[in-house]
Amino acid sequence: MKNFYIRILQLVLLLCTIAMATAQHVESDSLKKLLLSTGDPSKRVTVLEGLSYAYVSTSPDTALYYALEGLKLARGNNDLNGEALCINALGNVYFAVGDNVKALEYYFQYLEMKEKSKSRSGLPVAYFNLASVFTEEEDYPNALKYLSKARTEDEKANDQGALLFDLYSFASIYLRMEKADSALYYIRQSHELSRQLKDKNLMGAILNTYGEIYLFLNHTDLALKSFKESIPATEAVKDNEVLASNYYGLAKVYQQKEMPDSSIFYARKALTLAVEAPFLKQVVEISSFLSNEFSVQQQFDSAFHYLQLNSMMKDSLFNVEQVKKVHTLNFQEQQRQQTNEIARIEYRNSIKLLFVIFASAIFLISALVLWRNNIQKHKANRLLQQQKEKIESTLTELKATQAQLIQSEKMASLGELTAGIAHEIQNPLNFVNNFSEVSQELLDEMKDEIEKGNYEEVEAITNDVKQNLEKILFHGKRADGIVKGMLQHSRTSSGVKEPTELHELTDEYLRLAYHGLRAKDKSFNATMKTDFDESIGTINIVPQDIGRVMINLITNAFYAVSEKKKQQSNEYEPTVSVSTIKVDDKVVISVKDNGIGIPPKILDKIFQPFFTTKPTGLGTGLGLSMSYDIVKAHGGELKVETKEGEGSEFIIVLPVQS
Amino acid sequence: MKILVVDDEKDIQTLFEQRFRKEIRIKSIEFAFAFSGEQALTYLEQNVHEVVIILSDINMPGMSGLELLAHIKQKYSIPPPSVMMITAYSDEENFNAAKRLGADEFLTKPIDFTLLKEKFKIKSA
Numbered sequence: 001m002k003n004f005y006i007r008i009l010q011l012v013l014l015l016c017t018i019a020m021a022t023a024q025h026v027e028s029d030s031l032k033k034l035l036l037s038t039g040d041p042s043k044r045v046t047v048l049e050g051l052s053y054a055y056v057s058t059s060p061d062t063a064l065y066y067a068l069e070g071l072k073l074a075r076g077n078n079d080l081n082g083e084a085l086c087i088n089a090l091g092n093v094y095f096a097v098g099d100n101v102k103a104l105e106y107y108f109q110y111l112e113m114k115e116k117s118k119s120r121s122g123l124p125v126a127y128f129n130l131a132s133v134f135t136e137e138e139d140y141p142n143a144l145k146y147l148s149k150a151r152t153e154d155e156k157a158n159d160q161g162a163l164l165f166d167l168y169s170f171a172s173i174y175l176r177m178e179k180a181d182s183a184l185y186y187i188r189q190s191h192e193l194s195r196q197l198k199d200k201n202l203m204g205a206i207l208n209t210y211g212e213i214y215l216f217l218n219h220t221d222l223a224l225k226s227f228k229e230s231i232p233a234t235e236a237v238k239d240n241e242v243l244a245s246n247y248y249g250l251a252k253v254y255q256q257k258e259m260p261d262s263s264i265f266y267a268r269k270a271l272t273l274a275v276e277a278p279f280l281k282q283v284v285e286i287s288s289f290l291s292n293e294f295s296v297q298q299q300f301d302s303a304f305h306y307l308q309l310n311s312m313m314k315d316s317l318f319n320v321e322q323v324k325k326v327h328t329l330n331f332q333e334q335q336r337q338q339t340n341e342i343a344r345i346e347y348r349n350s351i352k353l354l355f356v357i358f359a360s361a362i363f364l365i366s367a368l369v370l371w372r373n374n375i376q377k378h379k380a381n382r383l384l385q386q387q388k389e390k391i392e393s394t395l396t397e398l399k400a401t402q403a404q405l406i407q408s409e410k411m412a413s414l415g416e417l418t419a420g421i422a423h424e425i426q427n428p429l430n431f432v433n434n435f436s437e438v439s440q441e442l443l444d445e446m447k448d449e450i451e452k453g454n455y456e457e458v459e460a461i462t463n464d465v466k467q468n469l470e471k472i473l474f475h476g477k478r479a480d481g482i483v484k485g486m487l488q489h490s491r492t493s494s495g496v497k498e499p500t501e502l503h504e505l506t507d508e509y510l511r512l513a514y515h516g517l518r519a520k521d522k523s524f525n526a527t528m529k530t531d532f533d534e535s536i537g538t539i540n541i542v543p544q545d546i547g548r549v550m551i552n553l554i555t556n557a558f559y560a561v562s563e564k565k566k567q568q569s570n571e572y573e574p575t576v577s578v579s580t581i582k583v584d585d586k587v588v589i590s591v592k593d594n595g596i597g598i599p600p601k602i603l604d605k606i607f608q609p610f611f612t613t614k615p616t617g618l619g620t621g622l623g624l625s626m627s628y629d630i631v632k633a634h635g636g637e638l639k640v641e642t643k644e645g646e647g648s649e650f651i652i653v654l655p656v657q658s
Numbered sequence: 659m660k661i662l663v664v665d666d667e668k669d670i671q672t673l674f675e676q677r678f679r680k681e682i683r684i685k686s687i688e689f690a691f692a693f694s695g696e697q698a699l700t701y702l703e704q705n706v707h708e709v710v711i712i713l714s715d716i717n718m719p720g721m722s723g724l725e726l727l728a729h730i731k732q733k734y735s736i737p738p739p740s741v742m743m744i745t746a747y748s749d750e751e752n753f754n755a756a757k758r759l760g761a762d763e764f765l766t767k768p769i770d771f772t773l774l775k776e777k778f779k780i781k782s783a
Contacts, residue, residue, distance in 0.1 A: 427767070434677070
């Protein structure tokens, strides 16, 4: 019984194929006729393409042959349009046999050609075909991508018919993706458009899709309604595939409703149609479905029968599927490789980029560091420069300050002097005034005495008055001397140093001092001793100033010895010695006397201004203080060594270079 | 009235002798002169009871007038003789020092003899 069934089935299959071939044959006949009659190459190409299209679903080999022919002819005639057309046809062929990789190849080629040509006419087709392949490959993102592009083009061209297909395709894809909402959305749109356009071709499929969607959503009543509505629409256009799908859909619905009899009934109806065609995939699916149903019904014979059918179909399908699978695998592999390649290139690029960035960073950093170093160096330089300038200016300041200090010392000593001078001049002036006043009074008295005739008294008064006048003169001169001394003192600092022969200088001033003293006091006599270091030569000094110092010291020495002479007997020999000697970088001048010496009590006062041991009028008291200042100004020292009653030695130390 | 004048300038003596010749003639004032602080002290040791006023210069070589003042005030406290300081310096330092040491008067040079005579009159009274 089983065998019989199978035999029948096989026969039916064969018959169907023949029938299909015949049907096709009729169409292709006319085309062939057309082919023979046409000499125009581009027209021939079109016809060939048409022939290819005619055989694509029934005899892919034939379709391939015609497509290749057309392509050859088109290329030979530089017929770009024809070429493109045939390439698309080739894509169709491969798509039909399930070689999706090749199909994509040709479809992409076709797309490229259409993109190059300025017209947009081929683009929607190109996109749509690609979307179909991707759908088959279950690469829904790409499918949607190209479908969108097709839709955009169709919208631009306002091709409603094409748009209808686009919208329908969207719905199909979303249904496959199990995105029921989106699927419904698009199927509604396409349904609406279909009604607008009064389309018949797609209506059935649209309604069928409704059914599938509702079935998926378990809206069984709506699904039933949709499938039932679809049947007459599909019958009208003789779309058996969709019709079979409708019956199958109904079977599935009844299965859900748990109405097995109805389910089986419609499933069988569907299978018959599927076998007739044959729609292999549907045969496999529906037979499997039926097998299950019968198992549930515990009708195992029938279940087994359909299972056999199913496995047989599967075998046939298997090869196709295998080929497809291999192709898919290849396709996937290629995709992966491409992705990998891209990834690798990107990786390498990013490495390169990183490297470049890194290198630039290093370069930048080092440039920065160098620049900073440079800046710092400049800064350091500038700082150094600044510091140098500062130091220089500080040095100048110091020098100025030093000069100022010396000046202020002078001024201070001058200030001291002023006080001293005030006091010093005060006294003589006092006397001048007082004695003048007294003299006037005396003269008045004298008048009286003259009138009285007391001539003795008058003479006494006259003597007094004369004495007063002498004192007035004396004190006047004294004041004059003090002022002169003060002026001298203030003038000492303005001297200019010049190289001076010390030997000559000392000699000269010594002689001066001696003769000056002798002029004042003819009885004066003292022994002069000199000891000069010939090697000294010249030293840098202000000759007038040092000369003054020497006069001062020598004068003092002479005074000391003369004072002693007054006290002592004739055996005493007053001696004053002056010597010069060079020690290292210094010159030492010594003025020694064997006079009265200096008592220790006044030793620390002798250099003070206005201090004098001489009776009033004989000395200003400025000599030693001035000498001290002068020597100090030369960068030297003025020292004294003395013994009371025996003598003194005044020592001047001067630097050779000053 | 005996007045001791202490000053290193010897002409002071001549000046005073001429300025006070009338007083000296009628012996209302008798003057003694010392030319240093030491001389003054030596004189005072012998004549302290007679000396009523001591007139002293401040700036003197050796013992200064202020030192002398200190000595006098220390030694001769009962009764202390009047000590008047005369000086060309009218600065505060000297003034304060003199005051501190117990000077009775502080006079500046040049001496105003009229004023001096007034002061003497007060003292003698």
